[in-house]
Amino acid sequence: MNNQSELAYMQIKEKILAGGLLPGARLVEQALSEELGVNRGDVRQSLARLCAEGLADRGEKGGYFVKTLTEKDVREIYEIRHILETSAVPLIMERATEADxxxxxxxxxHMQLMAEHGYTLGVCEADLKFHKALMKATHNDKLLDLYKHANIPISGVYGMKYEINRVIAGTMDDVNEHKMIIEHLKHKNISDVIVLLGKGYPHP
Structure with a gap:
């Protein structure tokens, strides 16, 4: 994959993960080529890679679409994320730096600011960044890569979650829980961190 193809891949993926491209949306090669300033061949390579990662599907009659996840898909992805995050807590407590x-x-x-203004997509994006930063604080590159790959297919799930829960009070509760996670990590309260991490995941 060349530099232009890699650039296209990263930008399209970020739009999907942030909810800028919703599940089921058609990924039009020409439009993406013009928007990103790359040729259609680079876009095509990127879309094929996104299919392999579970972010996109190829239609029966051709073309690419943002993957629509089933409830089972969502539950299993959240379960994987939860296992990885809770397993990482001791490493975070041991290795996290002041910069982390x-x-x-x-x-x-930033999440609080977005919530106060009712900007649900902004809350969504901040939530993704927060959990990724948590895993980065383990200072274990292999674990971080595993987490990123497990997280890829979640695509617009966060967007859907916050679209359903538009009430700012609920979103602010979520913000407060993220702040509490930080405090409990600093004070080495492992059980409290694990409980709070579990609140962010759907249960059957």
């Missing part, structure tokens, strides 16, 4: 905590606090602050 500063990054988490900055993201939580």
């Amino acid at each position: 905590y500063a990054e988490l606090e900055a993201i939580a602050g």
Whole structure:
């Protein structure tokens, strides 16, 4: 994959993960080529890679679409994420630096600002960044890569979650829980962190 194809891949993936491209949306090669300033061949390579990662599907009559996840898909992805995050807590407590905590606090602050203004997509994006920053604080590159790959197919699930829960009070509760996670990590309260991490996941 060349540099232009890699650039296209990253930008399309980010739009899907942030909810900018919703499940079922058609991924039009020509439109994406013009928007990203790359040729259609690069876009095509990117879309094929996104299919392999579970972010997109190829239609029966051709073309690519943002993958629509079933409830079972969502549950299983959340279960994988929860297992990885809770298993990572001891490593985070042992290895997290002041810079790691500063990054988490900055993201939580941005999440609060987005929630106060009712910007649900902004809350969504901040939530994704927060959990990724948590895993980054393990300082285990292999674990972070595993987490990123497990998280890829979630695509618009966060967007759907926050579209359903538009009430700002509910969103603010979520913001407060993220801030509490940081405090409990600092004070080595492992059981409290694990409980809070579990609140962010759907249960059958």
